[in-house]
Amino acid sequence: MSTIEQNPVRTTPAPTGGRAPSGAMRTAWAIVAKREILAKIFDKSFLVGTVLTVAVIAGFMVVSAFMEDRTKTYDLVASGADVSFARTLASEVTAVDDKVIVDVRSADSAQAARALVLDDDADVWLHKVGDDWTLTAATEVPDGLQAAASTVVRQSTIATNAQSAGTSVAAIEKGATLKASILKGNADKQGFAKVMGFVLAFLFYMASLTFGMQLAGSVVEEKASRIVEIIATKIPVRQLLIGKILGNTALAVGQMVVYTGIGLIGLSFTQYKSYLPSVSAGIVWFLVFFLLGFLVIACAWAVAGALASRTEDLQQTAMPLTMLMMAMWFAVFLAKGAVLTVLSFVPPFSAILMPIRILDGSAAWWEPVVALLLLIALAGVIVRGAERLYRRSLLQTSGKLSIKQAWSAPE
């Protein structure tokens, strides 16, 4: 037994074909990134979390599409001469609201009709009180039915009254309508873009917090378990940092693409599908800003991890970063007008505010480009600074370090 290769107890020979020559070194950061990704996607809590979120998004979409499309059939009862108007109502109400269908039942008397409603055998009873048509329900007249039915009643009554006055509905209504119009785009569309912006900003916020915490946690784990000492003798610390950041960024962006993809597919089944083409460019910009913004923030998270020695320290070393994330999230709601415009250029705020401005249509074509360049510049600075802090604090294992201590620590 002089060497390992000749060891007689070897039971697992290396596979014959496709054996890479030993020492064939792939880029170290790619190996690190691969481990970060594989370790995560086979992690139960990550899988469960992702699947649950997808289920919630899909479920929300399905429910809202279902609610939107659901037609409701109401049993309406009338007696005597009212039945014929009830039939008119039933035939016209669906034209007013396509989600309302009315089935008419005739009762022998008003008392019988009333009894049917009380016994829940009918939803509403249509009858006249004085000159007015009345819908009577046991406890509550359904909103959708009441709105649609009152329109039908009004139209049909006006038509009857106009006829008896020797004129027509058109003549009476001429010039009596007020139409609303806006000069910029479409009000619904703008509301939709605004909601979309909030949703995407929220996704960014959540992803930056969860994946950031996770990245910082995995840096601390390596420090606390001291495996980083072995890794640092194998590959340059810069490669380790790059691998960890890229691995986690790939996970975060991948998850984001899945979530927005499912959201968009879901939206295409709803009435908002006509707005999708107008926001798709904004969503692409969002993903670009997300990618760069996350890279910047991930560097900072890696440093927060490196400054801690144990997982318990992480809360404190990550504090400035959690505050920054909160500030970014609040800016989404609070920043208006000029403040919003300025902040949308300031990295890392730009990562979240510029896509919102693109979505609501207030950004000229050059503005995202400038914001992106500024973000890239900050990314460059942060990556370099993070590398120095990371390298110098990685092997310091006594308690937590301040940024200043780490910056000036000897290697």
Next chain:
Amino acid sequence: MPHGPPNVVVMIEIQGLTRRFGDLTAVDDVSFAVHDGHMTGFVGGNGAGKTTTMRMTMGLLGVDAGRVLWNGAPITAANRQRTGYMPEERGLYPKQKIVDQLVYLGELSGMSASDAKAAIMDHLERFGLADRANDRVEKLSLGNQQRVQIIAALMTRPEALILDEPFSGLDPTAVDSMADLLREHTSRGIPVLFSSHQLDLVERLCDHLVVLAKGRVVADGTVAQLRNRGPQRYRLVLGSDAGWVRDVPGVHTVDVDGATAVLELTGETPGADQILLRDALSRGEVKEFARIIAPLSEIYREVTA
């Protein structure tokens, strides 16, 4: 200072390494060599600077002065990548499967995943852990975690081994199989440097010994060379009182107790031991005349005192 037998390639040579932490000079002008195919024991008390020296050798800590040579040239990152290193404080990813993280470390050392896996299974087999390959590290006992850590250092068929306290926490059986494993590596010609507090183990295993105290090298050589450093001590047991030995020239009498004397040859008179022995035989019975082989622990106490 002696530097091992002649005609041995010096693989790792540490020259004048110095490291200060604030006012404390943790490692002070430390120089020694680790020869190919030799097991070198690195001995010293707590805080003597062993770990700091090893970390500087592995490039984990910057040096304030000095350098590390690998086959005569300054050590490179590639050399370090091919060195099996076991840090003082152990650790692996607690929540990852044993085989997965060893494959990861193998890949970082430049192995292909399949080569790494074969080597890992081979080593796990030797330690009787093959059936635990897919367990998480945190499920293993501390001793078994230590074994996995050793595998991480050895599986890459490294070109050198630098191991910080590889035997701590191992039971006697595991110490033996670990010792066998290390000997396999020295017998294929690579240098092995390991630190230990267990002097009997160092004495048993090491071809070469470096003793550190307060950041300085206080002894460096083979165990025999260290024994020969100071004056040689002999025990003389006679049939009658041994008090007369005090007057023999070239002999320093350490202690006389009845018929037994403990002596040192001062070296002033050549052949003093033979003169002494003839003298003793002429005076009567000589029951014993033997060199006292000091245990390493005694030598250690002397050099670090």
